[in-house]
Amino acid sequence: MSLSPNAALLDKLRAHHPLVQCITNSVVPNFTANVLLAIGAAPAMTDIVGESGSFARVASGLLVNLGTPTPEQREAMEEAVIAANDAATPWVLDPVAIGFLPIRTRLAQQLAPQNPFAVRGNASEILALAGEGAGGKGVESVDSTDAAAPAAIALAQRLRTVVAVSGPEDLITDGQRIIRVGNGDELLTKVTGGGCALGALIAAFAAVRGDYAPVEAVTAAHCVYDIAAEKAAAQAAGPGSFAVSLIDALSTLTAADITTAEKIREEKVQA
Template identity: 45%
Template sequence: MAYPPLGDMLAALRETTPLVHCMTNYVAMNSTANLLLATGASPAMLHAPEEVAEFTALAGALSINIGTLSTPWAESMQLAARTANASQTPWVLDPVAVGATAFRQQVCQALLPHWPSVIRANASEVMALTGLASQGRGVDATASTDDAAHAAISLAQRQHCIVAMTGETDFLTDGTHHFRLTGGHPLMPRVTTLGCGLSALVAGFVAANREHPLTATLAALACFSIAGHRAGQRADGPGSFQVALLDALYQLTPDDLSSLSQVEALHAV
């Protein structure tokens, strides 16, 4: 199967500047907005039930992150996801620590019937969503992407969506086509909310490339991988890394994305 160059996905993002409606956690709002702006998308952070449905219908994509859940936020997320499904607006689910509490499991189980376009999660979260694990240690992954590859494929097939499972090595699947992505830098797990920002960035890429959601998701992950590697070469620690990552995302070119991505298509898992 032929896929367009990853660089085309970044070029489309910067040409269209998609508006991404981010329903994300308190910790991630600022950093997520900056990551989107640095890469070329436009962020908005809205949670009030009085306006989320109206705004979701106007946005290019929706990103839902359950990091700091509350009952009012969960209700707003339901409204937004329902609207996205009805209006055919692509949306991304980031099921933060879904295996940690019954409340998180219930919220995610209520969101899944609204058919997210992409689920972006770590291995433990993927396994929790597929019922293969009932416990998770906060937002940290306790399983590797290799351990959870079959769970990711099963989840993608069940939900008719793309599953982007990120970690030391990333695994991407639509249930039929599978990819492994390497790169990044060891400092990335030392900076909070990078995964949250990546989920929103996936939403932006899919909004700008609706005809190629799988390639768009892969391009978003590749952006983070290349930029993370470059930022790590300049940084002295987590603080300077965060600043360097924003600069690296801003400086990334479509040619960089097409030539430097460490992507492997997998024929069997």
């Protein structure tokens, strides 16, 4: 059986064990670290001013998550992004709950033009970053993936990056291609940090993409995570056991599992 790009990138990740620096919110570090360890990456929660920049220069990838942006963490994010760009370390922006919250919204607008490898969020967050929405209900989206698609495409073209919109069907675009991932399970929305961990996975796959296009690396992260969620949901009794089962599923997922189970649709952006 020939491997799909998503499956091949999973094998590459496990062969290279990328070191992923996570500047993330205070609710999720443990879960995010365990997700990275389970998939075969190495997590580092290095978010101290004076260290975050130095670490970004040696990390394989960087996640910048705006979930709980304290003053020191905001400064650490700015420091890390500058260093990551200088060292060609791919970094991912997760603009959590932007829109009606002014501090994180301004920070997202400041960081977004600074060459992120990818931007990922729910539909309301992507609409808000594109200047076309007021944000969601806290960290929850009030908009559909399809409603955010034009904004995601325009944002990807303007920033020259990949924009990923999470939802029942994930949408990933680089402004030229649109890839939809139909895998996943609703229980992902019942676990704190489900989306935040996905941002870290994107950074891990970005670090090992090699000759694959950025949009393909982002798609692989979504596909792997969503298929693991399906496997976990099949044996979980509820959100608590699902969270544990998700870590197990990520650690045992094979390239053959990906090639067999992936639900991918691709289309080109209409001129």
